[in-house]
Amino acid sequence: MMNDPLSIPNGALVVANDIVYTIDERQILDHVSITINNSEIVTLIGPNGSGKTTLIRIMLGLLQPLGGTVKQKPHLQIGYVPQRLQIEPSLPLSVGRFLKFGVPKGPNRQKGRRATVLAEVGMETMYDASIHSLSGGELQRVMLARALLRDPELLVLDEPMQGVDITGQNEIYDLIARIRDARQCGIVMVSHDLHIVMASTDRVICLNHHVCCEGKPETVARDPAFETIFGKQAAARLAIYQHNHDHTHDSHGHTVPNDQNISDQTPVELSGTQSGETPHGR
Amino acid sequence: MAGDFMIPDFMVRALLAGLGVAVVAGPLGVFVVWRRMAYFGEALAHSALLGVVLGAVLGVLPWLVIIAVCSAVALILFALERSSGRGSDAAIGLIAQGSLAFALVILAFMESERIDLFAYLFGDILAVTRFDLWLIYGAGLVVLSVMALIWQSMLSMVVNEDVARVEGVNVTATKILHLLLLALFVSGAMKIVGVLLVVAMLIIPPSVARLLARSPESMVIISICVGMLSICGGLWASYSADTPAGPSIVVTAIGIFLVTLIIRPRGVSQKQ
Numbered sequence: 001m002m003n004d005p006l007s008i009p010n011g012a013l014v015v016a017n018d019i020v021y022t023i024d025e026r027q028i029l030d031h032v033s034i035t036i037n038n039s040e041i042v043t044l045i046g047p048n049g050s051g052k053t054t055l056i057r058i059m060l061g062l063l064q065p066l067g068g069t070v071k072q073k074p075h076l077q078i079g080y081v082p083q084r085l086q087i088e089p090s091l092p093l094s095v096g097r098f099l100k101f102g103v104p105k106g107p108n109r110q111k112g113r114r115a116t117v118l119a120e121v122g123m124e125t126m127y128d129a130s131i132h133s134l135s136g137g138e139l140q141r142v143m144l145a146r147a148l149l150r151d152p153e154l155l156v157l158d159e160p161m162q163g164v165d166i167t168g169q170n171e172i173y174d175l176i177a178r179i180r181d182a183r184q185c186g187i188v189m190v191s192h193d194l195h196i197v198m199a200s201t202d203r204v205i206c207l208n209h210h211v212c213c214e215g216k217p218e219t220v221a222r223d224p225a226f227e228t229i230f231g232k233q234a235a236a237r238l239a240i241y242q243h244n245h246d247h248t249h250d251s252h253g254h255t256v257p258n259d260q261n262i263s264d265q266t267p268v269e270l271s272g273t274q275s276g277e278t279p280h281g282r
Numbered sequence: 283m284a285g286d287f288m289i290p291d292f293m294v295r296a297l298l299a300g301l302g303v304a305v306v307a308g309p310l311g312v313f314v315v316w317r318r319m320a321y322f323g324e325a326l327a328h329s330a331l332l333g334v335v336l337g338a339v340l341g342v343l344p345w346l347v348i349i350a351v352c353s354a355v356a357l358i359l360f361a362l363e364r365s366s367g368r369g370s371d372a373a374i375g376l377i378a379q380g381s382l383a384f385a386l387v388i389l390a391f392m393e394s395e396r397i398d399l400f401a402y403l404f405g406d407i408l409a410v411t412r413f414d415l416w417l418i419y420g421a422g423l424v425v426l427s428v429m430a431l432i433w434q435s436m437l438s439m440v441v442n443e444d445v446a447r448v449e450g451v452n453v454t455a456t457k458i459l460h461l462l463l464l465a466l467f468v469s470g471a472m473k474i475v476g477v478l479l480v481v482a483m484l485i486i487p488p489s490v491a492r493l494l495a496r497s498p499e500s501m502v503i504i505s506i507c508v509g510m511l512s513i514c515g516g517l518w519a520s521y522s523a524d525t526p527a528g529p530s531i532v533v534t535a536i537g538i539f540l541v542t543l544i545i546r547p548r549g550v551s552q553k554q
Contacts, residue, residue, distance in 0.1 A: 080448040091316050092495045102449040
């Protein structure tokens, strides 16, 4: 970093500055700036088609922005879990073997270590299973385990909860928080699940082609910009949601009547299918 | 080696050539299957015929012209795939059919037709020369060494290209290398099984191996074994029943595939 003219601020892992991106004349990202710091969990939220995945791909260097710059900390070790992983069915592959891919030579490639990390994500019985026998949620966990074995300084999770059941989601969010504490790595997540996001993130960035608002979860939730994005669609549904649901679930999955719960804290639940935005997940 | 059991020299050369091709086809072929490039291989094979004709027209080092034309077509196909996102079927077809048509038209213009078209279309393994053997084993050594070098990168790429890229794999270079190796293979193997059947050598053994293998590496080993068996079976049929050698090799391979399909142990990792 010393004599690198592109050096980035101390503690920063990725700095994206003034990013512009269009696809077929449709503006996907409109002058977006975002910084990811060490040991910080940042969550990107926004409606479908708001540019979340595009922004992630640009930060990872998978897409070249049409405008703006991306700087990564030199030799940044990244663990990346993409939105959807479809493994070619003609490739015979066990979970244990899969965990070797992209893992640098060293103790983390050893079988014992791989099995331990697999257990961390709750998949300890699957070491010898074929990767094709896993469900979507199980595959997400295995992907996370593999990313961890790389000892990442930056963990990038694009909708890590897709296909993971509710108990599993809580487990994985706990795990993500523990990973951050134990490894001091930066974590970027894309997510739709606002109530879980609100509970387990340091900084929320609300994206709708541009950064609408950004900050601690409590602050963002009260931001007028947040309401204009989620309000129109979600607020109306939220009313229905609160009427129709006379219970919520506690962390064990048991139902809890709403009057025993602080319903204010879990008001917004956005899933990909609820949003009336454009259909392409970008 | 005496008396009636003496195997003629041309048979020995055919066997050595065939076994060499089978070994090289293993590691190349599994990636053709994993990356779904069978049609791509067809295009390369068709372009090899254009190489044959151009080589005859130019009259210098025909085998080098074949390799050059094949490699050029591989690079053009790569550029097309890049510009159109996923590999475009129509673009590959255009190249495949186009180079075949060009080859046949140029052939018609040649004054004295010095090319045995049939031999190139269906292979002429029994006419393998000592020089061909050197070429096959030399090229084979190059292919195997490079494949060993890029093996891990190739696997990561098959699992997920984006993840491989993020983790520092040079995906573009790896892809180009694989394509050039394929071009080299097709140029060499064309003589054995012919332009029309060369892709069979790449995809049938891995298809058998997929039914049995539990790891990427065991799939390669099984592919090589199946390829060698097919060569032996095909040559034996050709020798004893006077069937055409190239097609006999492919028929043997298909036979192995069908038998394996029927008798394979159930429950070996197959996606439902």
